[in-house]
Amino acid sequence: MIASCRPATLADIEAITALRSAAYPDGMHKPVGPQLQHLYVAQAGHEVVGYGRLRLHRAARFDPPGYYLGGVVVDPAWRRQGAGTALTRGRLQAAWAAGAQVVYYFANSRNEASIAMHRGFGFTELRRPFEFPGVTFDGGVGVLFGLTRQD
Numbered sequence: 085m086i087a088s089c090r091p092a093t094l095a096d097i098e099a100i101t102a103l104r105s106a107a108y109p110d111g112m113h114k115p116v117g118p119q120l121q122h123l124y125v126a127q128a129g130h131e132v133v134g135y136g137r138l139r140l141h142r143a144a145r146f147d148p149p150g151y152y153l154g155g156v157v158v159d160p161a162w163r164r165q166g167a168g169t170a171l172t173r174g175r176l177q178a179a180w181a182a183g184a185q186v187v188y189y190f191a192n193s194r195n196e197a198s199i200a201m202h203r204g205f206g207f208t209e210l211r212r213p214f215e216f217p218g219v220t221f222d223g224g225v226g227v228l229f230g231l232t233r234q235d
């Protein structure tokens with residue numbers, strides 16, 4: 085079954101929380117509710133099988149400012165079946181529709197799955213090492229990637 089991407093709703097909070105806790109069991113997590121406006125989910129049938137974030141960061145502490153994809157997680161049982169791609173395609177469409185000229189994402193240099201998935205969209209490396217407020221990159225360094233709007 086192919087997953088499709090849609091904006092998250094209140095009904096998705098439980099599923100997103102469970103996916104996040106399973107992917108990052110040691111993390112200190114903020115409640116999902118206030119972040120809902122920035123979240124998208126991948127749905128297969130009636131099941132939420134992944135989620136991801138799209139945020140416009142404008143504050144001066146964000147360098148570069150702009151639209152960032154982030155926090156994409158797919159249920160391990162659903163990986164390599166296109167859910168991450170669906171989430172990324174959906175969030176990119178939302179960013180372009182909102183007027184983005186460039187979309188950024190960053191990853192730990194060791195995260196081959198994430199880097200390979202985003203490479204499929206044409207993201208190219210912009211900065212290494214890259215630092216982002218509140219994020220640590222255990223065992224590797226942060227890498228910033230960007231994708232420029234094509235039209």
Ligand SMILES: CC(C)(COP(=O)(O)OP(=O)(O)OC[C@H]1O[C@@H](n2cnc3c(N)ncnc32)[C@H](O)[C@@H]1OP(=O)(O)O)[C@@H](O)C(=O)NCCC(=O)NCCS
Pocket residue numbers: 107155156157158159162163164165166167168169170190191192195196197198200201202204
């Ligand atoms: C990264 C992640 C979201 C990818 O989700 P996914 O649904 O498995 O991705 P897709 O099925 O859409 O994969 C698309 C392509 O990306 C590449 N890819 C995905 N996972 C890969 C892996 N583990 N190793 C190498 N390439 C990979 C492949 O080219 C794949 O195409 P293919 O399956 O036809 O070979 C998923 O592995 C995940 O949730 N990881 C844990 C959380 C995480 O690290 N998030 C990223 C933080 S920056």
